Structures are given as structure tokens and as C-alpha cells.
Amino acid sequence: MELSDYVGAPVKAFGAMMSAAKESAHGKRDTGTLGKLMVLLDLVSHADGPMRFTDILAVADQPRGTVHRQLSHLVEEGLLEIDEDGRYLPGLRLLDFASRSWGRNEFRLVAEPHLKALQDLTGETVHLGVLRGTSIIYLDKFEGQQPVRMYSQIGNASPVYCTGVGKAALSVLPRERVEALVAEIAFHRFTANTHTAESLLAEIEEIRKQGHAFDREEHEVGICCIAAPIWSENLSLVGGVSITGPAYRLGMENLSEWAAPIRETSGRIMEAMRIGLGPRR
Amino acid sequence: MELSDYVGAPVKAFGAMMSAAKESAHGKRDTGTLGKLMVLLDLVSHADGPMRFTDILAVADQPRGTVHRQLSHLVEEGLLEIDEDGRYLPGLRLLDFASRSWGRNEFRLVAEPHLKALQDLTGETVHLGVLRGTSIIYLDKFEGQQPVRMYSQIGNASPVYCTGVGKAALSVLPRERVEALVAEIAFHRFTANTHTAESLLAEIEEIRKQGHAFDREEHEVGICCIAAPIWSENLSLVGGVSITGPAYRLGMENLSEWAAPIRETSGRIMEAMRIGLGPRR
DNA sequence: AATTGAGTTCCAAATAATAGAACAGTTGCA
DNA sequence: TGCAACTGTTCTATTATTTGGAACTCAATT
Numbered sequence: 001m002e003l004s005d006y007v008g009a010p011v012k013a014f015g016a017m018m019s020a021a022k023e024s025a026h027g028k029r030d031t032g033t034l035g036k037l038m039v040l041l042d043l044v045s046h047a048d049g050p051m052r053f054t055d056i057l058a059v060a061d062q063p064r065g066t067v068h069r070q071l072s073h074l075v076e077e078g079l080l081e082i083d084e085d086g087r088y089l090p091g092l093r094l095l096d097f098a099s100r101s102w103g104r105n106e107f108r109l110v111a112e113p114h115l116k117a118l119q120d121l122t123g124e125t126v127h128l129g130v131l132r133g134t135s136i137i138y139l140d141k142f143e144g145q146q147p148v149r150m151y152s153q154i155g156n157a158s159p160v161y162c163t164g165v166g167k168a169a170l171s172v173l174p175r176e177r178v179e180a181l182v183a184e185i186a187f188h189r190f191t192a193n194t195h196t197a198e199s200l201l202a203e204i205e206e207i208r209k210q211g212h213a214f215d216r217e218e219h220e221v222g223i224c225c226i227a228a229p230i231w232s233e234n235l236s237l238v239g240g241v242s243i244t245g246p247a248y249r250l251g252m253e254n255l256s257e258w259a260a261p262i263r264e265t266s267g268r269i270m271e272a273m274r275i276g277l278g279p280r281r
Numbered sequence: 282m283e284l285s286d287y288v289g290a291p292v293k294a295f296g297a298m299m300s301a302a303k304e305s306a307h308g309k310r311d312t313g314t315l316g317k318l319m320v321l322l323d324l325v326s327h328a329d330g331p332m333r334f335t336d337i338l339a340v341a342d343q344p345r346g347t348v349h350r351q352l353s354h355l356v357e358e359g360l361l362e363i364d365e366d367g368r369y370l371p372g373l374r375l376l377d378f379a380s381r382s383w384g385r386n387e388f389r390l391v392a393e394p395h396l397k398a399l400q401d402l403t404g405e406t407v408h409l410g411v412l413r414g415t416s417i418i419y420l421d422k423f424e425g426q427q428p429v430r431m432y433s434q435i436g437n438a439s440p441v442y443c444t445g446v447g448k449a450a451l452s453v454l455p456r457e458r459v460e461a462l463v464a465e466i467a468f469h470r471f472t473a474n475t476h477t478a479e480s481l482l483a484e485i486e487e488i489r490k491q492g493h494a495f496d497r498e499e500h501e502v503g504i505c506c507i508a509a510p511i512w513s514e515n516l517s518l519v520g521g522v523s524i525t526g527p528a529y530r531l532g533m534e535n536l537s538e539w540a541a542p543i544r545e546t547s548g549r550i551m552e553a554m555r556i557g558l559g560p561r562r
Numbered sequence: 563a564a565t566t567g568a569g570t571t572c573c574a575a576a577t578a579a580t581a582g583a584a585c586a587g588t589t590g591c592a
Numbered sequence: 593t594g595c596a597a598c599t600g601t602t603c604t605a606t607t608a609t610t611t612g613g614a615a616c617t618c619a620a621t622t
Contacts, residue, residue: 031354032609033314033579038358045381053600063581068601073312077319078413084517090382092411092418098379099436100326101371130373132359137373155380236365313578314610334569344612349570
């Protein structure tokens with residue numbers, strides 16, 4: 001299990017995250033000092049506000065002096081920052097790293113025109129996401145109206161089990177790999193419709209047959225989506241594209257109408273990948 | 282000197298960066314193991330393409346075994362990724378960290394409506410940037426046309442000496458602090474108009490009197506801008522807002538017309554900060 | 563078959579991180 | 593005011609990780 005698998009889990013679930021990480025059957029990550037620092041960076045950047053030293057210390061499960069030095073190093077490198085009240089925040093240097101990661105991501109570049117086309121066709125919000133560990137990371141987003149907020153969502157990591165893209169992505173993986181991933185997940189009930197391990201595995205089977213997945217307000221109340229998977233031949237890249245919208249307008253019936261277009265889009269993106277990325281260079 | 286000061290320097294200048302870091306009169310950063318790992322992360326994410334192990338090894342100035350383990354750790358944590366050809370790329374986990382850093386940045390949130398208003402008024406592209414070390418990190422961007430590319434630019438770190446926002450920001454710092462910063466910069470000649478240490482210091486004096494700064498194609502040929510500084514009382518936050526455009530349309534004469542509006546905007550943002558961020562909470 | 567190049571693994575020695583306590587500065591409260 | 597609790601910082605012997613260098617594997621070339 002990798003730490004990144006936790007990315008996007010709600011702050012509330014920290015205890016569970018931490019203990020699960022320790023008890024993981026896959027054994028502890030062996031990233032030495034870096035791993036310990038990343039736990040702190042994760043903690044602070046996923047909190048929903050600035051954290052005081054004591055708050056961090058309380059969940060860090062390490063001696064005071066140690067936590068203090070670790071935080072100092074992170075701050076000195078610009079990965080964290082301290083506000084006027086001495087509280088810790090994610091640092092802006094992270095933005096620079098990320099903009100470069102995003103700017104030259106080939107998958108995103110290849111998919112871009114097809115996402116735009118799908119947005120034009122449907123008028124609804126279109127997302128592109130990729131599977132990383134047990135999370136979906138959103139790589140791009142095209143909205144109908146004026147740019148309500150650029151950046152919003154993009155980069156966010158969401159749990160695989162309660163997003164359309166996530167479930168679509170799982171559906172193209174071999175069954176044993178899905179089961180291995182599901183075993184790593186700490187399920188958290190976001191809404192009344194959020195999956196459990198069992199119901200998720202059952203739905204994956206359905207999606208395998210259908211070729212597309214739905215999100216029936218499983219992550220956020222009032223938000224639905226339909227998604228289709230995207231995968232490379234050797235499964236080194238697994239992700240998906242989705243059409244998202246408010247439940248009052250995009251109910252299941254309406255969403256189903258987009259099944260054909262969204263699957264065409266995912267097909268075109270996969271075709272473009274085979275050309276663009278090539279089998280070998 | 283902090284490593285983040287180098288963010289945004291061109292890849293070509295690596296040798297200079299590395300040696301300058303070592304020889305820095307301010308002494309070495311003391312971030313232990315983390316610092317060494319960040320050098321590699323910086324290296325890979327600022328390269329203009331995927332890097333092979335050997336390429337990294339060549340510039341890393343460390344033994345093979347060491348570099349190999351360091352890269353492995355970074356990959357295992359998701360900060361770097363390896364493509365099918367075994368080359369190293371910035372990892373997508375960085376996106377998640379960044380989106381959270383960006384999403385709750387107070388400065389950006391406070392400035393947003395005023396940037397939008399300036400964009401509406403001028404029809405030109407508006408940027409918001411903040412000073413970090415000897416770089417300007419762009420926090421937000423509003424474009425005239427349809428969202429040509431969201432995310433683009435946002436997060437990018439550019440050298441302080443060849444951007445309008447950078448020079449505007451420097452102009453509000455006390456003279457000795459400017460000189461200290463300038464002493465740390467490894468100047469790189471991007472265009473024929475790019476500043477040297479001397480010409481930069483001279484222009485800062487001008488900007489101090491004027492209250493606004495220009496970029497006369499100093500970073501990129503064909504791109505000009507006018508910028509006004511934004512600063513908090515205790516200078517814990519120093520940045521600026523700019524109007525950017527192509528030189529053929531936005532020459533110096535045309536840019537000068539925006540001097541009043543852009544200074545009004547920066548003024549309004551500073552006012553909003555005093556209310557929003559408050560003197561104390 | 564021999565050579566070069568790229569990447570990986572190993573282990574004693576060097577170095578950095580750790581744990582724990584002591585210290586200092588603030589705040590709250592009687 | 594004085595005392596206690598809280599918050600953050602600093603110090604040092606001990607411990608664990610990182611380091612550096614070499615040896616090793618695997619492919620591609622000659």
C-alpha cells in the first residue's frame with residue numbers, strides 16, 4: 001500500500017488512515033525519512049484549515065522534538081508555510097511542481113480535444129481522471145458556462161469507490177487486481193448511496209458488462225455522473241472520462257442518453273493514445 | 282538561500298544553479314535528507330522532458346547507489362513517476378497537494394473579484410502573483426477570451442527580475458532587502474531586454490517613484506505587461522497584479538493607459554486584505 | 563565472444579534522525 | 593499577583609538511515 005492511496009480521504013478519517021497504513025498486510029512502505037515527512041505533508045495539506053503544532057503533534061504519533069524538526073525542514077523547503085499565528089499551511093512551492101506535472105502530462109494533452117468536443121456536444125461538465133493507487137486524480141475539466149473557477153477540482157484526488165470515473169477504471173482491471181485494491185480501501189460513507197466493499201465489487205461486474213458506470217449521488221448528495229473507462233493495452237494507464245451534473249437535471253434517465261457519446265469519446269481518446277503514445281518509440 | 286529561489290530558472294542554467302547553491306554566502310540550507318531529495322525533484326520537474334537515470338546521475342553530483350535509492354523513494358511516494366521507457370517524470374500526486382494549497386489560499390480568494398473586475402474593464406489578461414524567495418509564483422489568471430487553457434501559467438514560478446509583478450513586488454521592499462535578494466539571483470538572459478543586477482536595481486528605484494512597473498519583453502519576446510505591487514503592512518505578503526498582452530497590441534503607450542486602473546485594483550485588494558485577513562484575529 | 567552502457571544491489575562507514583528531557587514564553591485562572 | 597497548564601523551542605547521547613564505492617545483472621554493440 002502506498003501513502004498516495006489515501007489522498008483525498010476525508011480529514012475525519014485520519015485515525016483510520018493512519019492505523020490502516022501501519023497494519024497494512026503489504027507491510028510498511030520503505031521510503032525511509034521521506035515517508036515520514038510525507039505523512040506530515042499529507043496531514044497538513046488535507047486538513048480543512050491551518051493546523052497548529054500541537055494539533056499535528058497529537059496525530060503524528062512521534063516525539064515533540066522530532067515533529068518540530070520535520071516541520072521545520074518542510075517549511076524551509078517551501079512545502080509547508082507558517083501563517084502569522086504560527087499555524088501550518090500547504091506551501092506555494094507545491095503549485096510550481098504541480099503546474100509542471102500537469103503541463104506536460106501526455107494523457108491529458110492527448111485527451112483534451114476530445115473532452116472539449118464532448119463538452120460542446122452535451123453542454124454538461126466533462127472530467128478526465130486517472131487511477132493512482134485507490135484514488136482517482138482529476139486531470140482536466142471542461143465546463144459549460146463561463147469558467148466558473150479554473151483549477152477547481154483539477155488535481156483533486158477522490159476515492160475510487162464513489163466516483164463514476166473510479167468505478168469505470170476498476171471495471172477494466174483483472175478481477176484479482178480489483179480485489180487487491182478494494183482490500184486496501186478504508187471505505188467512508190459520504191452519502192446514503194456510498195458503496196461498501198461488497199456492493200462495489202458487485203457493481204464492478206455490472207459495469208464490466210455495460211461498458212459504462214454511474215455515480216448515483218455516491219460521493220456528494222445532488223451530484224450524478226456517467227463515466228466510461230480509458231485504458232492502455234498493458235494497463236499501465238487506467239482512467240476514464242465522465243459527464244457530471246446536478247441530480248435534479250441529470251437523473252439516471254437523462255444520464256443514460258449520454259452513454260453512447262461518452263463511450264465514443266473514450267474510444268477516440270484510446271485511439272489517439274495508441275497513435276500519440278505509440279506502442280514503442 | 283532557499284532552494285525555492287531557483288524555481289523557474291531555465292533548465293539550461295542547471296550548472297550555475299547547483300554551484301551557486303553550494304557556494305552561497307548564506308551557507309547551505311539545513312534540511313538534511315529532505316533537501317537532497319528536493320534537489321532531485323526540482324531537477325526532474327523542471328526538465329523539459331522525461332529524464333533517464335543516467336541523465337539525472339550526471340548532474341546530481343552523487344554516487345550511483347545514492348541517486349538510485351533517492352529516486353526510488355520519490356517514486357514510491359508518488360512525487361515522481363517512471364514511464365514505460367524507465368524515464369523519470371513529475372508525479373501526479375503533486376497535483377493533489379497543489380490543488381489544496383491553491384484552493385484555500387487566502388490572498389487569492391480575497392483578490393479574485395478584483396482581478397475579475399479588472400479583466401472586465403480592460404479586456405486583457407490579468408495575473409496575480411506573489412513573491413517567494415527570488416521567484417514570483419502566479420496564483421491566478423483571468424483571460425479575455427474563452428478559457429483558452431485553465432491552469433496554464435497558474436502555479437508557475439518565474440524569476441523576479443524579468444516579470445512586471447516581480448519588479449513591482451521588489452519596489453515595496455526596503456532597499457537592503459532588495460539588494461540581498463538580488464545578490465542571490467543567478468541572472469539569465471532570456472531576451473535582449475532582460476535585466477542584469479545593475480539595471481534591475483536602477484529600475485527598482487524608478488518603480489518606487491512611479492508606483493507601477495513594466496515588463497518590456499524582458500522574459501519573452503513579444504510579451505509586455507504593466508504591474509502594480511500589493512503588500513501587507515508587515516511585508517509578510519508581497520506580490521502584485523499585472524495586465525499582460527502581446528507587444529504588437531499592448532505597446533508601452535497603450536500599457537500606460539492602464540496605470541490608473543491597475544493601481545486602483547491593487548489598492549482595492551490591499552484594502553480587502555486588511556478587512557479580510559484583519560490585523561489580528 | 564568481448565565490450566560497452568544502463569540500471570540494480572550490497573554492505574561497512576559516515577551521517578542524520580530520533581527520543582526524551584529540559585527550557586522558555588503565553589495564556590488562563592484563582 | 594502568583595500559580596498552573598499549555599504551547600513551542602532547543603539540546604544531546606543513542607539509534608537508525610543514508611552514504612559511497614564496488615560488484616553485479618542484463619542488453620545492446622562490435
